[in-house]
Amino acid sequence: xxxxxxxxxxxxxxxxxxxxxxxxxxxxxxxxxxRSSFREEDNTYRCRNVAKLLYMHMxxxxxxxxxxxxxxxxxxxxxxxxxxxxxxxxLLLDExxxxxxxxxxxxxxDLNHSxxxxxxxxxxxxxxxxxxxxxxxLAGEVEKLLKTSNSYLRxxxxxxxxxxxRKVPELxxxxxxxxxxxxxxxxxxxxxxxxxxxxxxxxxSPDMLAHFRKxxxxxxxxxxxxxxxxxxxxxxxxxSPEHDVSGISDPFLQxxxxxxxxxxxxxxxxxxxxxxxxxxxxxxxxxxSKNVGNAILYETVLTIMDIKxxxxxxxxxxxxxGRFLLxxxxxxxxxxxxxxxxxxxxxxxxxxxxxxxxxxxxxxxxVSIKRRAMELSFALVNGNNVRGMMxxxxxxxxxxEPEFKADCASGIFLAAEKYAPSKRWHIDTIMRVLTxxxxxxxDDAVPNLIQLITNxxxxxxxxVQRLYKAxxxxxxxxPLVQVASxxxxxxxxxxxxxxxxxxxxIQVTEDEVLDILxxxxxxxxxxxxxxxxxxxxxxxxxxxxxxxxxxxxKVVSIYGSSIDVELQQRAVEYNxxxxxxxxxxxxxxxxxxxxxxxxxxxxTEVVQTNGETEPAVLETKPPPSGLQPASQANDLLDLLGGSxxxxxxxxxxxxxxxxxxxxLLDLLGxLNLTGSPVSAPAPQIAQPPFLLDGLTSQPLFNDVAAGIPSxxxxxxxxLKIDFTFERSNxxxxxTVITIQASNSTELEMTDFVFQAAVPKTFQxxxxxxxxSVIPAFNSGTITQVIKVLNPQKxxxxxxxxxxxxxxxxxxxxxxxxxNFPPQxxx
Amino acid sequence: xxxxxLMVNKxxxxxxxxxxxxxxxxKRTMLEAEVIKNCLSRSKDQCSFIEYKDFKLVYRQxxxxxxxxxxxxxxxxxAVYELIHNFVxxxxxxxxxxxxxxxxxxxxxxxx
Numbered sequence: 001x002x003x004x005x006x007x008x009x010x011x012x013x014x015x016x017x018x019x020x021x022x023x024x025x026x027x028x029x030x031x032x033x034x035r036s037s038f039r040e041e042d043n044t045y046r047c048r049n050v051a052k053l054l055y056m057h058m059x060x061x062x063x064x065x066x067x068x069x070x071x072x073x074x075x076x077x078x079x080x081x082x083x084x085x086x087x088x089x090x091l092l093l094d095e096x097x098x099x100x101x102x103x104x105x106x107x108x109x110d111l112n113h114s115x116x117x118x119x120x121x122x123x124x125x126x127x128x129x130x131x132x133x134x135x136x137x138l139a140g141e142v143e144k145l146l147k148t149s150n151s152y153l154r155x156x157x158x159x160x161x162x163x164x165x166r167k168v169p170e171l172x173x174x175x176x177x178x179x180x181x182x183x184x185x186x187x188x189x190x191x192x193x194x195x196x197x198x199x200x201x202x203x204x205s206p207d208m209l210a211h212f213r214k215x216x217x218x219x220x221x222x223x224x225x226x227x228x229x230x231x232x233x234x235x236x237x238x239x240s241p242e243h244d245v246s247g248i249s250d251p252f253l254q255x256x257x258x259x260x261x262x263x264x265x266x267x268x269x270x271x272x273x274x275x276x277x278x279x280x281x282x283x284x285x286x287x288x289s290k291n292v293g294n295a296i297l298y299e300t301v302l303t304i305m306d307i308k309x310x311x312x313x314x315x316x317x318x319x320x321x322g323r324f325l326l327x328x329x330x331x332x333x334x335x336x337x338x339x340x341x342x343x344x345x346x347x348x349x350x351x352x353x354x355x356x357x358x359x360x361x362x363x364x365x366x367v368s369i370k371r372r373a374m375e376l377s378f379a380l381v382n383g384n385n386v387r388g389m390m391x392x393x394x395x396x397x398x399x400x401e402p403e404f405k406a407d408c409a410s411g412i413f414l415a416a417e418k419y420a421p422s423k424r425w426h427i428d429t430i431m432r433v434l435t436x437x438x439x440x441x442x443d444d445a446v447p448n449l450i451q452l453i454t455n456x457x458x459x460x461x462x463x464v465q466r467l468y469k470a471x472x473x474x475x476x477x478x479p480l481v482q483v484a485s486x487x488x489x490x491x492x493x494x495x496x497x498x499x500x501x502x503x504x505x506i507q508v509t510e511d512e513v514l515d516i517l518x519x520x521x522x523x524x525x526x527x528x529x530x531x532x533x534x535x536x537x538x539x540x541x542x543x544x545x546x547x548x549x550x551x552x553x554k555v556v557s558i559y560g561s562s563i564d565v566e567l568q569q570r571a572v573e574y575n576x577x578x579x580x581x582x583x584x585x586x587x588x589x590x591x592x593x594x595x596x597x598x599x600x601x602x603x604t605e606v607v608q609t610n611g612e613t614e615p616a617v618l619e620t621k622p623p624p625s626g627l628q629p630a631s632q633a634n635d636l637l638d639l640l641g642g643s644x645x646x647x648x649x650x651x652x653x654x655x656x657x658x659x660x661x662x663x664l665l666d667l668l669g670x671l672n673l674t675g676s677p678v679s680a681p682a683p684q685i686a687q688p689p690f691l692l693d694g695l696t697s698q699p700l701f702n703d704v705a706a707g708i709p710s711x712x713x714x715x716x717x718x719l720k721i722d723f724t725f726e727r728s729n730x731x732x733x734x735t736v737i738t739i740q741a742s743n744s745t746e747l748e749m750t751d752f753v754f755q756a757a758v759p760k761t762f763q764x765x766x767x768x769x770x771x772s773v774i775p776a777f778n779s780g781t782i783t784q785v786i787k788v789l790n791p792q793k794x795x796x797x798x799x800x801x802x803x804x805x806x807x808x809x810x811x812x813x814x815x816x817x818x819n820f821p822p823q824x825x826x
Numbered sequence: 827x828x829x830x831x832l833m834v835n836k837x838x839x840x841x842x843x844x845x846x847x848x849x850x851x852x853k854r855t856m857l858e859a860e861v862i863k864n865c866l867s868r869s870k871d872q873c874s875f876i877e878y879k880d881f882k883l884v885y886r887q888x889x890x891x892x893x894x895x896x897x898x899x900x901x902x903x904x905a906v907y908e909l910i911h912n913f914v915x916x917x918x919x920x921x922x923x924x925x926x927x928x929x930x931x932x933x934x935x936x937x938x
Contacts, residue, residue, distance in 0.1 A: 008931055015930075058843050060855040128846075252912075255905045295904035302902075330873030335904060366873050 004037055005030075007051045014059075027056055038069055047073055047084045054088055067092050067099050074106045079118065082110070086121045090128045104134050111141040119145070120156050127160035135164040139171050146178040151187040158182065158193035162200045169204055176201075176208075183226050188243055188250055191230065195256045198223070202263045213264060213271055224264055224271050228278045231257050235285060251292045258282070258299040265307030272307040279304055283316055291331070294324070298335050305343050318343070318350040325357045330366055337361065337372035344379045355380055359389070362396045370396075374404060378411040386419040390429055398436050405440035409433050413445055423456040427463055435470050438477025446479050450486055454592055464491040468508065471516060476525045482533045485520060488513060489537025490592055493544040510545045514538065518555060532566055535559060539574045543589045553578055708824050713817040714800065718745035719774070721754075721800075723817070725824040733793065735824050737786040743774040745806070752804040754784055759797060763789040774804070788825075796825040828906070829881055829896040833929060834862045836890045841929045865892050875903050886910045891926050 005013075010030060017023035034049045042049075050069050057063035070092060073085025093100045103125075110122035123145065126138060142164060145157035161175050175197070182194035202209045212223045234249055234257075243250035261279075265272040282300050287293040297320055304317040321343075324336030337358070344351045358380065361373035374396065381389045390412065397408045412433055420426035430449055434441065453463050467484040475481045488495065495508050520526055520534040535556070542552045556578065559571035577585055710724040719741065726736040743749050752772050758764045769784035790796065797820070803812040830849070833842035840858050849857065864876050865885045876883040878896075884906045885894040893910045897903070917924040921932070 011931055057851075058840060060840075060851065062851065251908060252905065255902055259902070291904065292908055295902065295908050298904050299902050331875060331904065331907065334873040334875055368873055368875055368877055371877070 004033060004045050004049055004052075006048060007055060010052050011055065024061075027059070027061055031056065031061070035065060038065070043076070047078075047081045050084050050088050054084075054091055057091060063092060071099065071102055071106070074103060074110075079115075082118060082121060086125045090125050093129060100129070100131060101133065104137055107134070108138060108141065111138065111145065116150055116153055119153055123153070123156040123160045127156070127163040130160075130163060130167065132167045135167045136171070139164050139168070139174060143174055143178055146175065146182075151185065151190050154182075154185070155187070155189040155193040158190065158197045162193075162197050165197075165200055165204060172201055172205060172208065176211075183223075183230065188253055192250075192253050192256060195227075195253070195260050199256070199260045199263060202260070209263070213268055224261070224274045227257050227261055227264075228274060231261075231278055231282070235282060248287065248290075248292050248296065251296055254282075254296050255299045258296070258303050262303040262306045265303070265309075267308065269308055272309055275303075275307065276309060276313060279309070280313060280316065283313075283320060288323075291329075294327075294329075294332050294335075298324075298339070301339055302342075305339070305346075314347060315350065318347060318354075322354045322357070325354060325361070330364075330369060333361065333364075334366070334369050334372060337369065337376055341372065341376050341379065344376065348380075351376075352380060352382075352385075355385065355389075359392045362392060367401065370400065371404065374400075374408060374411070378415060381415045381419060383419050383421075386415065386421065387425070390416065394429070394432050394436070397433065402440070405437045406442065409437045409441050410445070413441075413448070417448075417452075423459055424462070427453065427456065427459055427466075431463075431466055431470065434477065434480040434483065438480040441479040443479075446482050449483050453483070453487060454490075460487075460491045461494040463487060464495050468495055468513070468516070471520075475516070475520050475523060478527050478530050481520055481526065481530050485517060485530070485533045485537040488517065489533075489540040492537075492541045496545065510541075510548045511551075513541070513545075514548055514551060514555075517541075521555075521559075528564055528566060531564065532570060535567060535570050535574075539570075539577075540589045542578075543586050709821050711817075711819050711821065713739070713798075713819075714802070714813075714815050716813065716815075717806075717811070718743055719749065719802065719804070720744065721802075723820075725821070727824070733789055733791045735788045735790060735796070737788060737824075739784050739786065741774055741782045741784075742778050742780075743776055744778050746776050747807050748776045749774040749804040749806045752782060753802070754782075755801045755803075756786060757799045757801075758788060759794070761790075761792050761794055762796070765789075790825050793825060796820040827898050827900060829898060830857075832858060832861065832892075832894045832896075834858055834892050834894065835926060836862075836866065836892070838862050841891065841926065861894055861896075862892060865894060874907060884910065886914075888914055889926070891929070 014023055014026055017026055030052065034053055037045060037049050046069060050066055050073060053063045053066040053069075057066075066088060070085045070088035073081045074089065076082065076085070089100075089103060093103070107122045107126055110118050111126075113119050113122070123142070126134065126142070130138070142157055142160050145153050146161060148154060148157075165172050165175070179194065179198060179201070182190065182197070185191055185194070198212070202212060231254060234254055237249060243253075248254075261271075261275050265275050279300055283297065283304075286296050286300075288297060301317045301320055304313050309317075318340075321336045321340055324332045325340075327333060327336075340351055340354070340358070358373055358376050361369055362377065364370055364373070374393075377389060377393060393408065393412055393415075397405060397412065400408060412429065416426055416429045420429070430452070434449075453459070456463075464487045467480075467487050471481055471484045475484075492510075492513055495513060496510055517534050517538050521531050521538075526534070538552055538555055542549050545552075556571050556574045559567050560575050562568045562571060577588065581588075708725040708727065710722055712720060713723050714721040720743075722740045722742075724738045724740070726738070727734070739754065741752065741754065750773050752769075752774055754766075754769065756764060756766065765787040767785040767787070769782050771782055774780065774782050788796065798817045799814065800817060801812065801814050803810070805811070827846070829845070829847050831842070831844045831846075832840065834840050838859055840855075843854065843858065845854070861878065861883060864878060864883065865887075868876070874885055876885070881896050881898045882901075882903060883894055883896055884903055885892055886907065887893075893914065895906055895910060897906055914924075917929070921928045
């Protein structure tokens with residue numbers, strides 16, 4: 001069999017291959033030759049074959065059949081064989097192969113070999129791929145080698161010890177005595193590896209860390225001063241050709257020492273104090289013209305930030321970072337941005353000073369820098385600079401790569417929510433985001449937005465106008481279209497009437513509005529969810545618009561046979577609404593109330609009440625749609641639950657026709673959860689309606705202020721309602737009202753429901769009543785507890801609504817209670 | 827921690843690869859191809875640190891050869907950058923004016 005070709009020949013041949021297929025062919029041929037050679041147990045050429053095999057392995061071809069050969073090579077006496085064998089072992093073997101355990105004995109013998117190079121090889125391999133069993137067996141040998149005087153071996157042994165500790169942490173104590181003398185070496189190699197070993201020990205075990213911090217023997221063996229001394233020597237010493245890199249001696253060692261100092265100084269005052277001087281010295285003396293110097297400065301800054309340094313030092317560090325930012329070299333800027341991001345939490349003000357530079361980095365061409373600058377900018381936004389920053393960020397959103405857009409958009413939303421200076425600005429910003437990056441906005445942004453828009457009551461006309469204009473041109477961005485169609489559905493009448501104080505009103509006719517909504521419905525680009533929004537919006541407009549009701553009816557009936565099940569169901573129900581329940585249509589499609597904010601991530605925390613809060617839309621302003629008085633009552637009823645509302649109108653069950661007449665009562669009845677929620681503007685009830693909240697036992701405030709007189713709030717048609725008051729000592733702005741309803745007629749009143757509304761500045765919580773039947777002849781009462789929160793101590797007023805069945809007919813009444821005694825609210 | 831150390835040329839051929847964490851062999855070629863693609867698409871004046879999946883790549887170009895080192899968060903990027911340069915200088919000294927051919931032919935020496 002001819003001698004196998006040498007590695008170089010092989011490489012040359014492979015390089016001549018012109019295509020991937022040719023290369024594969026050559027390699028396969030060679031593999032076959034190698035395999036047959038292995039089978040023949042050819043000792044002389046084994047090492048050559050394994051070398052070739054390793055090369056092929058590097059190119060990506062399977063080479064596992066060479067593993068045993070590697071072992072045989074390791075066992076041989078020739079150095080060249082051993083070398084290739086160990087290399088092969090490092091590359092091909094790892095813990096997962098069972099073969100590796102066979103190596104243990106070989107390594108053990110080699111660790112005690114006479115030649116240091118062989119020992120070095122063995123240490124290298126053990127440090128590279130030793131498994132925990134191997135490490136356990138051989139740790140003793142490694143430790144012995146740590147103590148030799150041969151620096152070549154010592155440094156390799158230290159690195160091997162690092163690997164052993166990583167694999168078997170329990171052996172750490174074994175290496176502890178050896179480390180004592182490690183730092184006394186002159187050889188930088190040994191110094192370097194010992195610092196690595198110490199770093200690893202300190203990182204892994206807090207006990208070790210404590211031990212190293214406070215070794216109180218001779219002062220020369222204390223770790224921190226020793227390190228400081230070494231570092232000082234490095235900086236102060238003149239030119240040393242052995243260790244010089246671009247004018248700085250042994251920067252790698254300097255960096256390592258700085259890192260170890262960082263670990264030692266973290267959260268430890270004494271150590272930090274000892275380091276302050278040397279850190280300042282390094283920071284000021286290092287040359288920054290070359291990358292090397294900057295690398296050291298970077299590490300120094302990181303260390304200063306992490307330990308308990310004095311403030312002067314911190315300022316120095318941040319200034320260095322600021323200088324980095326202005327540097328032309330991209331690497332340095334990137335590194336500066338990264339570290340500023342880490343420090344922005346703690347030293348916020350100092351970082352603010354560099355805000356303009358950071359914002360400039362947003363315009364950089366480099367992707368990594370842009371990402372860092374964006375994250376940092378979001379961290380820096382605060383109440384003062386929000387307008388300027390937002391402008392920059394919006395501009396950035398316009399021009400950035402798609403992978404950033406989603407993050408940027410959500411970041412902008414968060415920041416806008418927290419720091420918006422005015423509602424109009426907030427809405428403008430959101431609109432801008434929607435129009436520029438609409439398709440990248442996250443799904444939960446849409447309901448948040450809608451809630452925000454509903455809450456800014458005075459901006460409704462302005463908002464709907466802008467949204468209309470936005471989707472006129474382009475309705476492909478789903479979140480934008482969803483928000484726009486919801487708003488048009490809600491406030492379409494404002495749009496058509498053209499009343500808008502903030503901007504130039506545009507003339508829009510009802511037909512145009514319906515046109516745009518219909519095109520959304522028809523368009524292929526609209527997702528199913530968007531179509532749902534559009535259909536519902538069209539339906540709502542049937543109450544807001546006056547002349548186009550027939551058109552709406554037609555549209556709705558067309559979709560009754562749509563393929564999309566969701567649309568079909570909605571259309572069928574809306575159709576039913578037109579035909580059979582037309583009298584209820586206005587009530588059901590009423591204006592949405594102001595929603596309670598559930599999330600509390602803003603500085604303005606809304607006191608969450610589980611019950612209903614009546615918006616003082618009734619009290620202070622007439623609702624924008626100019627309602628008739630009857631619908632005021634409806635508004636009262638339409639508020640069921642206040643959680644974050646998805647504007648999806650809950651689909652009524654198909655058993656709707658089976659419901660008894662008097663839908664309005666059913667709305668109330670729903671409060672008792674007898675049926676599923678039916679009303680259209682009422683949201684999907686995520687939490688049970690307020691009445692049930694009372695089931696969780698609410699401690700009544702039994703602290704009694706000096707008895708507050710009770711009042712009779714209502715007395716008509718035999719129904720009398722009394723209010724009794726209690727004030728809590730723990731919370732002086734809470735008034736607890738207990739109502740008692742009694743019936744002086746001959747027949748009982750059933751299905752009694754009590755509702756109340758208070759002005760905007762108050763908050764109301766209704767607990768569940770004792771029952772819903774008031775027996776006749778005053779023989780029993782219904783009691784119910786109301787809690788009123790009155791932070792501004794204004795005069796308490798209340799509007800109440802009562803509904804009940806009496807003498808076989810449904811009764812309802814509205815009344816206002818104004819005779820609250822002053823002690824109840826002062 | 828350094829995860830891997832690669833020397834790849836512009837055509838995507840790996841000249842040297844040393845992995846310090848176990849990566850499947852078929853994944854290695856994919857990884858190398860992706861890494862080189864990332865590096866090639868960078869222009870001269872962009873920074874040398876790329877964020878790739880959950881670690882960072884530090885790369886440096888020498889003629890037609892890219893030296894790429896994958897590191898995780900605990901490493902000082904600039905120090906690794908220097909390390910790459912130091913490594914290349916050592917090779918230069920060893921081979922007296924090293925070139926890509928030297929690297930491809932002497933992998934066993936370089937590996938160790």
